[in-house]
Amino acid sequence: xKVFHTVSxxxxxxxxxxxxxxxxxxxxTGHRAxxxxxxxxxxxxxxxxxxxxxxxxxxxxxxxxKCPPSxxxxxxxxxxxxxxxVDATLMVAFDRALAGLEPEEFVHRILVDRLHAAAVLVGSxxxxxxxxxxxxxxLRRLGETYGFAVELIDDVRPEHGRRVSSTWIRELxxxxxxxxxTQLLGAAPTVRGLVVHGAARGRELGFPTxxxxxxxxxxxxxxxxxxxxxxxxxxxxxxxxxxGNNPTFAGVPHKQVEAYVLDRELDLYDHTVEVAFVERxxxxxxxxxxxxxxxxxxxxxxxARRILGVVPATDADERA
Numbered sequence: 546x547k548v549f550h551t552v553s554x555x556x557x558x559x560x561x562x563x564x565x566x567x568x569x570x571x572x573x574t575g576h577r578a579x580x581x582x583x584x585x586x587x588x589x590x591x592x593x594x595x596x597x598x599x600x601x602x603x604x605x606x607x608x609x610x611k612c613p614p615s616x617x618x619x620x621x622x623x624x625x626x627x628x629x630x631v632d633a634t635l636m637v638a639f640d641r642a643l644a645g646l647e648p649e650e651f652v653h654r655i656l657v658d659r660l661h662a663a664a665v666l667v668g669s670x671x672x673x674x675x676x677x678x679x680x681x682x683x684l685r686r687l688g689e690t691y692g693f694a695v696e697l698i699d700d701v702r703p704e705h706g707r708r709v710s711s712t713w714i715r716e717l718x719x720x721x722x723x724x725x726x727t728q729l730l731g732a733a734p735t736v737r738g739l740v741v742h743g744a745a746r747g748r749e750l751g752f753p754t755x756x757x758x759x760x761x762x763x764x765x766x767x768x769x770x771x772x773x774x775x776x777x778x779x780x781x782x783x784x785x786x787x788x789g790n791n792p793t794f795a796g797v798p799h800k801q802v803e804a805y806v807l808d809r810e811l812d813l814y815d816h817t818v819e820v821a822f823v824e825r826x827x828x829x830x831x832x833x834x835x836x837x838x839x840x841x842x843x844x845x846x847x848x849a850r851r852i853l854g855v856v857p858a859t860d861a862d863e864r865a
Contacts (some may be wrong), residue, residue, distance in 0.1 A: 547633040548623060550600075552659050555635060559595075560661030562633075563587040565698075566597040566673065568711070571616035572625035574731045575701040575709035579666060580629045582698055586664050587632070594632045595660055598622070599639040606639055616711055616718075618762035621737060635660070648674030652687045662693045669697060703728070721767035723822040733773065733821040736763040736802055740813040752842050754787070754803035755813045757820065765800050770826045772849035775804045776819040783807045785842075785849040786820055789829045807846065807855055824852045 549555050563586045569576050580596070587594035600619055604612035617625065619636065626634050635655075637643060646654070651674050656662040665688065673679040681697060688695045700708040707713065709729050717726040718734060727733045738761025755775065768789030775784040784804040804820050826848050832838040850857065 546623075546627040546631055549633065549635045550637075552635070552637060552655055555659045559593065559659065561592050561663040562595040562660045563590065563592040563664040563666065564595045564597060564656060564660055564662045565666040566671070567668075568602060569596065569598045569622060569626065570602070570711040571714055571730055572622060572629070573709055573711065573714060573729050574703075577629060577731055578701050579668070579698045580626075580631055582696070583666050584630060586666065586696065590663065592663055595662075596626060596631055596634045597655065597660075598626075598634060598636050600636055601639050603639050603644065606641060606644055613712070613715060614764055616714060616734070616764045618737070621735070621762055625732075645675050648679030648683055649687060650674075651679070652684070652691065656693065657691045662691075664694045664696060666696045666698055668700060715764065718764055718766040721769050721771075721825040721828070723766050723771060723773075724824045726766075727823070733823050734764070734766060735819050735821045736761050736765055737817065737819045738762060738802070740816050740818055742814065752785075752805045752846070753810060754805045755811075755818060757802040757804075757818070759800070761802060765802060766822055766825070768800075768829045770829075770845045771822045771824065772826060772852035773804070773823045774821045774853070775806055776821070777811065777813060777816050782809060782811070783849065783853045783855045784820070785826075785846045786822065805842075805846065807850060807853075808857065826852075 563583055565579050565583050567576065567579070583596075584594050586592065602612050602615060623634060623636065656665065665684065667681060667684065669681065671681055671684070673684070681695065685695045702708050714726050714729050714734075717723070717729070723734055736757065738757035740755045741758045742756070765788055771786040771788065773784055773786045775782050784806050786805075787803045788800065790801065802820060804818075826845050830841070832841065
């Protein structure tokens with residue numbers, strides 16, 4: 546997938562293209578339905594499938610007090626978009642200048658002059674241009690003027706008529722319901738970060754963990770213990786994952802992500818790893834002593850093993 550970070554980076558003669566526009570936060574199943582249709586239209590008409598997205602939620606500029614946290618970083622978003630097979634993504638900086646473009650200027654400058662759009666695919670709630678003045682009806686009229694077709698894509702509504710959205714997924718992650726979030730995302734929610742040195746309490750308890758930097762990418766789910774996977778340099782390992790401030794000990798940062806890799810001790814310090822959350826095992830509990838905590842961690846590890854379908858290393862050796 547080609548990536549352009551400014552409109553000027555799009556080479557002369559690009560296209561003709563099939564284009565869709567949106568935040569694409571999380572690249573969830575609703576987004577993927579649009580992208581699947583985009584690729585189909587592009588293939589049928591011999592067009593270049595192109596996504597326009599933004600380097601931040603527009604609310605960060607227009608109404609910061611209303612701006613929710615992003616599900617993924619820009620780097621994660623680009624990786625997810627690349628996995629869909631789309632030809633190119635234009636990730637533009639959403640700033641006051643872009644927000645101030647009148648709808649027709651936005652269409653003429655970006656869709657027509659640079660991308661040479663022949664087809665534009667949008668959802669029913671699509672708005673564009675200064676003050677959100679542009680809607681689907683205006684886009685259709687501009688399409689007639691500039692020679693591109695506009696196709697409206699239906700929302701994906703898997704349950705009780707509710708539309709798949711980043712808002713819904715954020716709600717699920719806030720509740721720790723990563724299994725349901727996975728269904729809407731089409732993949733397990735994932736955090737990416739640098740493994741840093743911690744207090745070594747996990748090692749002292751017999752369960753050494755990889756501690757992710759507080760500057761990790763991706764929205765961290767609710768405090769608790771999860772079954773999931775840790776990926777390092779393309780290798781994936783089953784893990785029991787703790788999220789939170791570890792109430793048994795004082796001084797642990799809030800939203801600390803710690804992953805204990807099952808049956809294997811790895812040197813992951815200074816590695817950038819991904820931690821994917823498959824299912825929540827339990828919430829956070831403060832224990833009165835070390836022994837009850839060790840017993841609970843051992844039980845959590847066995848539960849993670851069952852959820853992930855992982856055979857203990859000793860059992861696997863015996864079967865071999």
